[in-house]
Amino acid sequence: MLGHFAQLTGAADVDTWLNSLVEMTARFTGCPLTQLYLLDATHTRLTRTSQWLDGTLQQEPASMPSDYDGEQLLQYCLSQNRMLSLAPLDTSLHQTGFLPSSVEAWRSLLCLPLQDAQGHAIGVLVAxxxxxxxxxxxxxxLSDLGRFVMGQMQLLQRLRGAVRPTPIETPVSRPCARDYGLIGDSPRMRxxxxxxxxVLHNPVSVLxxxxxxxxxxxxxxxxxxxxxxxxxAFIVQNCxxxxxxxxxxxxxxxxxxxxTGAERDHEGLFDAANGGTLFLDEIGDMPLTLQAKLLRVLQEGEVRPLGSTRTHRVDVRIVAxxxxxxxxxxxxxxxxxxxxxxxxIFPIELPPLRERDQDILRLARHFADNACRFLKRDTVRWSDAALEQLAGYGFPGNVRELKGLVERAVxxxxSGELLPMHFNLRKLDDELDSTMNLRERLDRVERNLLVDCLRKNGGxxxxxxxxxxxxxxxxxxxMERLKISPAEI
Incomplete structure (x- = not known):
């Protein structure tokens, strides 16, 4: 290891240091496989920058989206900022898709978080x-070695006055949770x-x-x-x-x-959500006096319970x-x-359902299937007339209204087939529908029917x-006239 350090004294590029880290880890541990994963500057993508396999250095970058939900071992190591050592490694119990295939099964695994000067996890070293x-x-x-190399990497970046460029993204073989568990392929939802x-791995508040x-x-x-x-914990409070x-x-x-009536100490929701997320729904209805106290929590991370003269710190992410x-x-x-x-600081505007035309029928089928499972009955069929009726409706109540309409229809x-008579749709006279001419309305209905039929037939x-x-x-x-792309199917 000292010999490697001597050779590195003249290295002036980041890649040399990172490649040497995986090689030194392999030689120090005697493992045939070592990998290095780094988070990008915004913590929105995890990238494998280098890999040492059977004595050969491989530099084909492979990146995965920010949730990397399918790789729970890497996710645990990063989110908890803790070492993970498994011996023996049970591949039937643990997800190891990030490891390359091998003639012999992988029996032991080390995932070690790499930290910056402030102690925050910025990558993972795998053996x-x-x-x-x-x-x-x-x-x-290994932790000391990784900290030293990360320090050198950041020093070189500062000296060059630029952040290390993100490697070219390579699709992973097994994608993470699709669309974060949400439903919709429309451009607005994308x-x-x-x-x-x-914003997944950044602690900023979200509105x-x-x-x-x-x-x-x-x-x-x-x-x-x-x-x-x-x-x-994930805790919800409607203001x-x-x-x-x-x-x-x-x-x-x-x-x-x-x-009067406070007979014992009571833990507030900020304390209950400490380390987790507090979702404040209808934040616009919060009284002004409470808004001032909430502002202090956001600015200082401090909470003072009623009847107390002392404040204490909490680590809570606010989503309003x-x-x-x-x-x-x-x-x-x-x-x-x-x-x-x-x-x-980070607003996210959710589109109304009327602006997600191609998602309506997919959501309707999803809600119908869920309702059938809940009622323990066979899956219902959809008549073309019912689908056409839903596709042409404006849904002022958005997804919540669609869900209620479909569950009632089920x-x-x-008869086992959903018909127009099963849906109690209100007649709308809103500004959006009044601005659409007959051709625009017919095109919208036709587009939804074509997309739904193509999806049903697997494209x-x-x-x-x-x-x-x-x-x-x-x-x-x-399809070409209505601008239906293969990505929507």
Whole structure:
């Protein structure tokens, strides 16, 4: 190891240091496989920068999205900032898709977090062996070695005045959780997925906006479940559900004797969510006095329970949501301007369902299948007329309204086929529908039907054309005219 350090004294590029780290780890541990994974500057992508396998250095970068949910061992090591040593390694119990295939099964594994000067995990050093191998005696030395190399890497980056470029992304063989557990392939939802990926492993507050029923709580839970705090609590509080004094005691807790009836100490939701995520729904309805206390939690990370003279620190990620225009409420003096700017560091606007035309029928089928499973009955079929009716509806209540309509229709359905008569759709006279001419309305209905038929047939255009009673050439023409891309199917 000293010899390697002597050779590195003149190295002036980052790759040489990183490659030497995996080689030295392999020689020090006697393992045939060592890997190095690094987070990018925004913590939104984990990339394997180098790999040492059977005495050969491999530099084919492979990256995975920010949730890397399918690689739970790497995720645990990064999110907990703790070493993970498994010997023997049970591949039937642990997910090891990040390890290359081997003639002999991998029997032992070490995942060691690499830290920056502040002690934050910025990467993972992996060592694996086909024999049972005990790593506990080597972990401390490897950790020191990794810290030294990470320090050199950051020093070289500062001297060059630029951050190390992100390697070219290579698709992983086994993708992570698709769309963070959400449903939808429309461009608007794809934009939402991109924003979620940017904020998963960053501790900033998130403000979710959008109309009622667009799924703000689902997005908040996705941010928690796919992020670094997934092993801690996720707590929900609707700020409009309680009067001011009760909401204050629920959020901040209280001490015995703080008020009449306070017979014992009570832990608040900030303490209950310590290390995890607190989702504050309908934040726009929070009273002004509580907004000032919430601002202090966001700025200082400190909480003072009712009846106490002391504050204590908490580590809570705040995800807030509202369907109101907070900027307008600030102008009206009903929402604190400083809190608004503190919460809106990273806003995510959820689109209404009427702007996600191609997602409507997919969501409807999903809700129908779930309702059938809950009722323990056979899956219902969909009539073309029912699908057409849903595709042309505006859904002022968004996804929540669609879910209720479909569940009610499944309950009413006795023949095993959903018909228009099973759906109680309101007649809408909103601004959006009034601005659409007949051709635009017909195109929207036709587009949804074509996308749904193609998805049902697994993207097979010939089968879809036969089912629709169209020549394949006509189907291709309609797809091109309605701008239906293969990515939507």
């Amino acid at each position: 694996a062996n086909t024999a049972n191998h005990e790593f506990s005696g080597m972990a401390e030395s 934009a939402v997925y991109g924003l979620i990926g940017k 979710l906006t959008g109309e009622t029923g667009t799924g703000k709580e689902l997005v908040a839970r996705a941010i928690h479940d796919c992020g670094a705090r997934r092993s801690q 409009a559900a309680l009067p001011e004094h009760l909401l204050e005691s629920e959020l901040f807790g209280y001490r015995k004797g703080a008020f 949501a509202t369907h109101q225009d907070l900027h307008k409420r600030v102008e009206e003096g009903r929402f604190r301007e400083d809190l608004y700017y503190r919460l809106s 309950l009413l359905c006795e 097979n255009q010939s089968q879809a054309a036969r089912e629709l009673g169209l020549p394949r050439r006509t189907l291709l023409y309609r």
